[in-house]
Amino acid sequence: MPVADYGVWKAKPVSYTYQTKKDDPVSPHLSLIFTDGRPGQARAAINIKSGDHSDSRLVYWLSRPFENPIVHKLEKLDSGFHLLKGTDEQRLGGVALDYIRGNLFQTQTGRLLPHDIPGEDNDILDVLRPLLDQAISNEATIYVYGSHFNDGKGIHNVHMNQGSPRRWERDNGIYQDGGFILQFKDHWEAVFIGFASQAVHTKDNPPRAGNPIPQNSYKTWADFLDPEVRDEQRMLDELASTPVIINQALVNPLGPDNQPESKRETVSLINRTEQAVDLTGWKVRNKVGQFEELPSGATLLAKESKVFEIPHCPLSNQGGLITLLNAEGLKVHGVSYTKAQTKQEGGVVSFNL
Template identity: 60%
Template sequence: MPIENYGVWKATPIRYTYETKEQDPKSPHLSLYYRDEEPAEGRAAINIKSGDKSDSRLVYWTVPDFHHPIIEGLADLSPGFHELEANDDLALDYIRSNLFQRQTGKLLPHDIEGENNDILDTLKPIVDRAISSKATVYLFGSAFGDGKGIHNVHMNQGSPRRWARDNGVYHDGCLIIQFDDHWEGVFLGFASQAVHTGDSGRDAGQPTPPQGYLKWADFLDVDIAPEDRETNELCDRPVLITEAMVNPKGPDNQPGVAPETVTLLNRTTSGVLLTGWSIINKSNQSQKLPDGDVLSTGSSRKFEVPNCPLSNKGGTITLLNADGLKVHGVSYTKNMARPEDAAISFN
């Protein structure tokens, strides 16, 4: 069952405190205090250590120049807490919303000696800049029952054992910051959480496959030999989405006549059989790739997606393999889609 009271709190950050390993060795938090239009301060309790004794590290992704279709909806919100349902356009999902590229994540401990080597060293400078700039913060998570703050500001799916009761899709927490001239995203998870989760029913948000699932620790751990990490990544991301024609023009510059396309690149040293693979958009409309087609090694190819329309108002594009697992995903904004007959490139 997903976390309760899920939503986003729009506010202005004013100060923060945090707990070191001496102050709280079990469940430390960074507490970010903020104001909206109410006179009382609110508090965001941000986990900075996992409660999983087998691996207490966090996994985090920072996006210093965050472009995603969600930002237009966020900017229109009034200050305060806004409850969200899973089908709301603003509800976030680390796996399905294509908020960041998975391989850019890093695993860090809570608080250790030295500089720039733990989660506190990473979070504090970002929060300091947000406060000094009087930026607007959007805190995704679960509102406290008393309405005085928010927690679960992290990935809320793919958790094992006793934490599995909180697993769900489109209920993930994070911190998104709106500065005067750009947006930034901070996304936090736990090393023991799953890279892939089920989409619906009883499996929604649960690790998939149920046994032997891929954890963030396995996907990102720098202690794994470089050649093994590369092998793991290629196995999980053998094909990339490199371009999309979202706003094409046909003959005589007739809009909507030419087909929308998605370009795929095979990164591996062997051909990839595309039978059973599909491309899906933000609305979960799906385009099956041709059965029997093989994307040869190192090659790129454009695929028409008539059953998976690509919105000119911004959206997501996700590539799934024959098992229904995410291979790669990208997002684009309305501004990126505005130029006519120009492909959007994804790095």
């Protein structure tokens, strides 16, 4: 069954301790101490090594600056823990995190990192410690996602909670991923942590939502981000998984909404490959799950860019998500945009890819 007591905790980070390879070579954690204005302090237990002995590396994504419409909802929360499990926020476009469906980061920017090895900037402690030091010294606000401790004094499962194999499969689910988001005075940053053995694609619907797809021989983050792969092969692999990307969107066209004389919202797609890509059956999805199926027979020639109208997939001027799905329903690419990016009527939103 999915993880229990999933939610987000708004607080101020105070300090942290961590276990080195010498302290705990099997299941080490970083303990982040925080306060939410109530008496006492709480702890976030953050995994810094996978329990999967076949590959104990973590996957680390840093989004800096973090520009996603979820921040508009987060900053309105009161300090303290907010249960999301079973609420209307545990869905596409809600407060809950989903690494695959939420367009929180570009997957190819992830790093596979071990727990604790000699050298600089080459393990998970090397990247987490400076970030947390900065957050504490700048009195940033932190939003920690995961499962509430039974005693109410902390939070764990601060990592991806889907696509897991074998004995961890029981915890798989969608819109229940952990991680933490930092709100500084002038910008936001976000850290997302997964396990190397977790799947890149997972099931959308019951039964077994959040389980790897396909069921056997699925691609893991270790496969997708393997640092041993040569640059040329890495580019070929990336083009195979993401042959088409969303590079622009007209979110706020000139004229009033839903009027015949007004221009329609559009997305611009680019074929990154040297071959034509048949888009028959492909769909564009917005932040509330509405779809626009691309025209039957639509094709992008090699390196071609084309603009598509999406009248059945309205894009919110309050910030949103745009996701491109292939004919099998798998995510090919996804982007997000904020309310601030849509202020100019008729202006095109461009995405840094």
